[in-house]
Amino acid sequence: MKPLSFGYLYRNYAARHPSLTDMFFIIHALDKPGQTQTTLDNYADHKSYLSSASIKTIVSGPLLDDDGVTMIGSFFLLEADSKEEVIRFNANDPFARIGLWQSVSINAFNKRVDIVAMQSAFESRRE
Secondary structure (H helix, E strand, C coil), rough: CCCCCCHHHHHHHHHHHHHHHHEEEEEEEEEEECCCCHHHHHHHHHHHHHHHHHCEEEEEEEEECCCCCCCEEEECCCEEECCHHHHHHCCCHHHHHHEEEEEEEEEEEEECCHHHHHHHHHHHHCC
16 A cells, blocks of 8 residues: 555644644743752652643653753643643642742644644554
8 A cells, every 4th residue: 555645644634633723832841950859859749730630731741951861841732722721730830839940931832743643543544
């Protein structure tokens, strides 16, 4: 069977999945220097908060230093109705409440391509 082109996949997937037009936001939070132990000490509360939050987390995880090991911050890709909702979500995160982050940026994100979801959708149609 001939492989499907990316353009074909995108056009057909986007037409059938209005979630591509949902509101997405990125949180990019950098820790204050030398806070690895503080992060680890509060990780369980942070993880519990994320799992019970009303906002849908698409992707999240620690930002790493150039050594590929040392945690230096947090990244979130969220689905939410508004930036204000994301600001409230972030303010209530245990990491924010203990003052772990030196800086936080929250920006809207235009998710144009979700290749993993597109491939999964089309692979299931081929079976």
